[in-house]
Amino acid sequence: MKILIVAETDGSQISEKSLPAIAMAQRLAPNDFHILTIGHDLQGIDKLTGYGAQAVWTAQSPDLAKPVTDKYAVVVKEAADQLGATVVAGTTSTFSRDLLARAAGLMDAPMLSDVMSLEQENGQVLAKRPIYSANLVGVFAVDAPRFLLTARGPAWGKPNPTGGASEVKTLTLSSALPNKTQWHSLTAAAQGRPDLTQARVVVSGGRPLKDAATFEQYIGGLADTLGGAVGATRAAVDSGIAANELQVGQTGKTVAPDLYIAVAVSGSVQHLAGMKDSKVIVAINIDPEAPIFSVADYGLVADLYQVLPTLQEEIKKAKG
């Protein structure tokens, strides 16, 4: 198995979101994996050189300055062809799902999304991944000379630093890049908080938080006390009190922090799909029957407006 990891970038900055995929590569092909970075004037390639990859390849051109999938997929295919990679992978994210599935179409290869484990058994590859909103786990057999996958972040964790540095090499492109998608802009709710998928602590809020200001005051406030990230339910996002990119769940992000605090979150199957691998789950809800309590390690039946200020004070005291 020769693995090519496609690093997540916004075209100029390398993100650390690819680390779980690198951890997977370390386990499955410790001596035979490569990393690909794509963009223009890329910053932060050195973040990826300390994990034992045979090489960190970089494809850079002004035409790749923005993450346009139609173009990036051509680069992924070309890198996979040149290196003879049998597995092309990234960490599950909108970036990887979008890019690798298009690359799969170009490579005439199948893909496995959100892989939790992967084994080779009698020459056959067996992979486990969540299906039916993570209510079930499917075991899939792959019968193809090469395939692509996205690695479910929480299942693979962080790679081990290996010491030494992988060589950074330039990928020479021979294919023309398509030009039928124009990139205009990216609007993100500036947060100044840790990335949701990588935070050690996540505080999530549901629809009962009245409005955006209340959400920020209570959920944001508690998250800041803990140095954590903010998450939200689909209902909270749909009603406009939380930004889209904060959604945790089947169609949002999958998180598995050390501590997940769900405030006024009822606990729909779709929401649970995105957070039930968290190490410690705390639920604070006024409804004692809320399904969230069935997965919570600690449940507090209470009105959030009454207990959150005290909780924040107590945490400050406890942290000293």
Add this chain to the structure above:
Amino acid sequence: MKILVPVKRVPDPYAKVAPNADGSDIARDSLPYAVNPFDEIALEEAIRLKEAGSATEIVAVSVGSEESTEQLRTALAMGADRAILVQTSDWLDAPAVARLLAAVYRRENPDLILLGKQAVDMDNNQVGQMLAAMLDLPQATFASKIEAQSGQMRVERETDNGTETVSVTLPAIITADLRLNEPRYVALTGIVRARSKPLETLTSADLGVSVSASVRLVRVETPPKRQAGKRVESPQQLVQLLKEEAKVI
């Protein structure tokens, strides 16, 4: 503008699913089925584009067993003009579905393919992107807003990093995310009218495509259940337990 909308028959997302007796699949007896919710959103958007005068014809297509006719009738009742069933009883992986849809595209020559970002059974999130690659068309996935412009579509996309705006030159492929719209309820008049709308059945042989799957579902398992923990009485007690027992703060 002509729009092709692929729709998938999936177990009703609100129904409880469990492995069958030998664990080879889910238990399907008496399971209710529905149009994949993301495809329903895609179809709703196509209908709105037609109502706004941007689209002229909507063709719904489904790849699957004969039972998928039911979901195509729903699509017709919502507002699709005609429907195509690519009938197959084989297990198909995403590339196989994409190859069949590519053949339908070549037959129909639509200006736009609008489909859900993923089907809520296998949760793959692959077919739209694979289809775009096979047809060499630009793609805009995870759409939360679509605006028809001259010869192109302007699309807002929901990404992990925020809302991205792109324009794709037609013909193009767009996949629908949750917040694109709220699909309408099917009116009784629509159901009646759907009965007289054309529904054509094709096979993979008709389309000249030989399908084979290189990824197969071999076993369905129940994930380990998380146990409910303890109830605490106060924020003070909670913090004490988080610090001393769980050791997370």
